[in-house]
Amino acid sequence: EAQVTxxxxxxxxxxxxxxxxxxxxxxxxxxxxxxxQDPGLGLRQIYYSMNVEVTDKxxxxxxxxVSRKEKRNFPLILESPxxxxxxxxxxxxxxxxxxxxxxxxxxxxxxxV
Amino acid sequence: AQSVTQPDIHIxxxxxxxxxxxxxxxxxxxxxxxxxxxxxxxxxxxxxxxxSGDTLVQGIKGFEAEFKRSQSSFNLRKPSVHWSDAxxxxxxxxxxxxxxxxxxxxxxxxxx
Numbered sequence: 001e002a003q004v005t006x007x008x009x010x011x012x013x014x015x016x017x018x019x020x021x022x023x024x025x026x027x028x029x030x031x032x033x034x035x036x037q038d039p040g041l042g043l044r045q046i047y048y049s050m051n052v053e054v055t056d057k058x059x060x061x062x063x064x065x066v067s068r069k070e071k072r073n074f075p076l077i078l079e080s081p082x083x084x085x086x087x088x089x090x091x092x093x094x095x096x097x098x099x100x101x102x103x104x105x106x107x108x109x110x111x112x113v
Numbered sequence: 114a115q116s117v118t119q120p121d122i123h124i125x126x127x128x129x130x131x132x133x134x135x136x137x138x139x140x141x142x143x144x145x146x147x148x149x150x151x152x153x154x155x156x157x158x159x160x161x162x163x164x165s166g167d168t169l170v171q172g173i174k175g176f177e178a179e180f181k182r183s184q185s186s187f188n189l190r191k192p193s194v195h196w197s198d199a200x201x202x203x204x205x206x207x208x209x210x211x212x213x214x215x216x217x218x219x220x221x222x223x224x225x
Contacts, residue, residue, distance in 0.1 A: 042117075042203060042216055043157075043215040048213075092157075101147075101162055102157075104157040
């Protein structure tokens with residue numbers, strides 16, 4: 001089944017403790033992206049990648065890192081999480097020929113206390 | 114700068130009634146426009162998209178949307194809603210460099 005898989009689905013952590021949210025897609029998509037969803041703000045793009053080793057900032061990149069060493073994986077790294085990063089996070093992927101028809105993962109609900 | 118506005122935060126319709134969700138965008142060139150649906154606890158599913166050509170686009174689940182350049186709008190419609198259509202709906206516009214902008218969403222409640 002074609003899908004984007006995020007792990008974990010739920011995560012509670014403490015301020016300052018580094019964490020990684022994994023994202024993997026099995027559709028051979030070039031494009032991958034991370035979003036955060038907050039009430040009243042919709043979805044905001046954190047980082048995106050147009051191919052292996054090619055990444056760029058979205059609208060809200062502060063406090064986040066990403067890497068794209070393999071085509072299928074696009075992990076989101078929070079080096080020192082803070083409470084304002086408590087949010088619902090989505091990973092998404094897309095083909096080059098259908099650039100903006102993103103397929104989304106099921107989401108990761110992160111709580112930073 | 115690119116942006117998307119969904120003026121209605123929440124809409125309630127009766128099952129079987131027609132539906133129209135509004136979306137206005139701001140974009141300097143020909144926009145790439147999308148509607149997504151998010152069911153509770155789920156990720157986003159693409160309903161339909163507009164790149165060019167026919168301004169009335171058909172999507173999945175019986176939805177359609179019409180692109181009106183003069184009004185900078187891309188409203189989503191469905192002739193007869195079903196209880197299973199209750200969800201959050203997001204309009205989005207494609208930007209440069211693969212940036213992608215979502216509206217704040219419209220929550221749809223369907224009453225029997």
